[in-house]
Amino acid sequence: MQMRWKPFDLPSGAKKINFIEGLKTVCGAGDPKTKNGLAIHVYSCNASMENTAFYNADGDFLIVPQEGWLQIKTEFGKVFLSPNEIAVIQQGIRFSIEVSGPCRGYILEVFGRHFSLPDLGPIGANGLANPRDFLIPVAWYEVIENVDYKIISKYQGNLFVYHQDHSPFDVVAWHGNYAPFKYNLKNFMVINSVSFDHCDPSIFTVFTCQSEKPGTAIADFVIFPPRWSVQEHTFRPPYYHRNCMSEFMGLILGEYEAKKGDFLPGGATLHSIMTPHGPDFNCFTQASVEELNPCRVAEGTQAFMFESCLGLAVTKWGAETCRKLDLEYFKCWEGLKSNFTGPR
Ligand SMILES: O=C(O)Cc1cc(O)ccc1O
Numbered sequence: 243m244q245m246r247w248k249p250f251d252l253p254s255g256a257k258k259i260n261f262i263e264g265l266k267t268v269c270g271a272g273d274p275k276t277k278n279g280l281a282i283h284v285y286s287c288n289a290s291m292e293n294t295a296f297y298n299a300d301g302d303f304l305i306v307p308q309e310g311w312l313q314i315k316t317e318f319g320k321v322f323l324s325p326n327e328i329a330v331i332q333q334g335i336r337f338s339i340e341v342s343g344p345c346r347g348y349i350l351e352v353f354g355r356h357f358s359l360p361d362l363g364p365i366g367a368n369g370l371a372n373p374r375d376f377l378i379p380v381a382w383y384e385v386i387e388n389v390d391y392k393i394i395s396k397y398q399g400n401l402f403v404y405h406q407d408h409s410p411f412d413v414v415a416w417h418g419n420y421a422p423f424k425y426n427l428k429n430f431m432v433i434n435s436v437s438f439d440h441c442d443p444s445i446f447t448v449f450t451c452q453s454e455k456p457g458t459a460i461a462d463f464v465i466f467p468p469r470w471s472v473q474e475h476t477f478r479p480p481y482y483h484r485n486c487m488s489e490f491m492g493l494i495l496g497e498y499e500a501k502k503g504d505f506l507p508g509g510a511t512l513h514s515i516m517t518p519h520g521p522d523f524n525c526f527t528q529a530s531v532e533e534l535n536p537c538r539v540a541e542g543t544q545a546f547m548f549e550s551c552l553g554l555a556v557t558k559w560g561a562e563t564c565r566k567l568d569l570e571y572f573k574c575w576e577g578l579k580s581n582f583t584g585p586r
């Protein structure tokens with residue numbers, strides 16, 4: 243199955259929607275009860291969470307803003323997050339999000355395990371997302387008492403609420419290593435082929451959430467950053483492929499080098515396990531004739547992929563309610579024909 247979504251709606255009109263009210267689940271696999279799996283959500287909001295905090299009892303959130311900044315107040319301090327940055331807020335941590343104007347983004351949630359940097363293997367001591375570039379908040383607190391403060395939790399996929407008379411952000415200091423953090427994608431040190439052939443995009447892994455089986459992941463967060471392309475004797479765009487992973491892609495900025503048509507910022511695509519896919523007709527045609535000089539690719543853009551070894555199922559919201567499914571997606575490959583001429 244291959245699917246493409248037009249950009250998910252930003253809130254329009256006077257109606258105020260906060261981050262939690264604007265959170266919708268597109269697809270997922272597994273289950274928080276057995277602590278195995280993932281969910282992919284999108285958010286769309288235009289209002290701050292007023293005297294309201296949230297915590298996720300099910301797993302960790304990796305937040306990828308696409309439009310608008312988020313000021314995330316947490317029990318550990320504040321995380322100010324702009325598009326092209328990402329943040330991880332782990333299971334149980336209370337947070338409240340302030341915004342100014344319409345915001346949209348993607349969330350990768352993993353149940354049961356945490357995100358970690360990938361093993362670098364022969365890459366060695368440094369590269370890809372370097373630990374030095376991760377920012378954790380400094381302690382910050384507020385004393386707000388005699389109010390009606392709502393704490394919303396997500397537990398086994400459902401939202402619950404309780405009320406207390408004070409702000410939960412009253413932690414004056416903390417120590418330890420279980421804390422939210424952010425990372426700017428522009429700091430990613432890109433590694434790629436400098437001779438021939440197209441690398442597996444696992445070379446662009448920012449984070450992984452490992453499964454029991456080495457080499458496969460509950461979820462990988464992979465980016466397609468601006469970079470040089472220099473390979474010789476190679477069809478440089480992504481190869482046409484079928485593989486053992488579910489590939490959900492989103493676009494933060496600009497266009498994705500292999501699909502410059504109707505895959506738009508704030509939209510998404512999904513290729514399920516073993517569904518064939520690859521560059522669109524225009525990309526194929528151009529890459530088949532262009533001279534292989536060193537050139538910049540993905541300049542001014544940022545596409546990403548949430549990839550999983552599990553089979554993702556699309557929710558009713560993702561398939562119907564959002565009304566964003568683009569039934570014309572298959573047309574981007576129309577025109578591709580067999581170019582095999584046989585032995586000559
Ligand atoms: O399908 C996609 O567009 C993502 C992707 C990119 C790439 O460079 C190689 C493999 C792959 O799945």
Ligand SMILES: [Fe+2]
Pocket residue numbers: 483489513519
């Ligand atoms: Fe792919």
